[in-house]
Amino acid sequence: MRILIADDDDELRDLTEMVLSSAGYNVSSFPNGKLAWEALKKSGADMAVLDINMPEMDGLELLDLIRADERFKEMPVMLLTARKGMSERAQGLERGADDYLTKPYENDELIKRVKLLAQAYPANG
Numbered sequence: 001m002r003i004l005i006a007d008d009d010d011e012l013r014d015l016t017e018m019v020l021s022s023a024g025y026n027v028s029s030f031p032n033g034k035l036a037w038e039a040l041k042k043s044g045a046d047m048a049v050l051d052i053n054m055p056e057m058d059g060l061e062l063l064d065l066i067r068a069d070e071r072f073k074e075m076p077v078m079l080l081t082a083r084k085g086m087s088e089r090a091q092g093l094e095r096g097a098d099d100y101l102t103k104p105y106e107n108d109e110l111i112k113r114v115k116l117l118a119q120a121y122p123a124n125g
Contacts, residue, residue, distance in 0.1 A: 001118055002044070005029035006036035006062060007051035007080065012103060016049060016080065019107045020114065033057030037065055040072065047117060052081040052088065060095055067096040076117040080105070 003025045007013040010031070017029045028045070030036040034056040040048070048066060050059035059079055066072045078099040079092045089100050098120070099113055 001046045002026045002028070003114070004036055004040055004045035004048045005050075006031075006033050006048070006054060006059060008032055008054040009051070012051075016110065019110055020049075023111045023114070025114070033059060033062035037062055040066070041069075044071070045075065047075060047114065047121075048077045049080050049114075050077060052079055052092065060092060063092070063095050063097060074121065076121045078113060078117060080110075 003020055005013060005016050005027060007016065007029070008031050013029050013031065017027045020027045028039060028043070030039060032054045033050070036050070037057065050062055052059040059081070063077055063079070066075060066077060076098045077096065078101060079097045080101050080103060081088070082103045092100055098117055101110060101113060
C-alpha cells in the first residue's frame with residue numbers, strides 16, 4: 001500500500017514516514033500540500049496522511065482537491081495535526097476526512113489506525 005504524507009514539520013514528517021515504512025508501507029512525503037498534490041496527480045497513492053497547518057496549501061485544501069478528483073475521491077484520508085479543538089476535527093470530517101489523529105501521537109496508534117483505514121477501503125489497498 002502506498003501512503004502519501006504531507007506535513008511541514010520536518011521531524012514529525014520524518015517520524016511518520018519512518019513509523020509507516022517500518023510497518024511495511026510504501027511511503028512518500030512532502031513538506032506542503034501543493035507538492036503532495038502534484039505528486040499524487042503524477043504517481044497516485046492508496047491513502048493520505050495530511051497535516052492541517054502547512055504553507056502553500058494546507059491539509060484541508062488538499063483534502064478538498066482529493067475529494068473532488070474522480071481518481072482519488074474514495075481514497076482514505078487521515079488528518080494528522082497538533083490542533084486539538086473539536087471545531088477543527090469536525091471541519092475536517094465534514095470535508096471528507098476518514099480519520100483524525102492529534103500530534104504528538106503514539107506510533108502504535110498511528111499504525112493501527114492506518115491498518116483500520118486500509119481494511120475499511122480494500123479497493124484502495
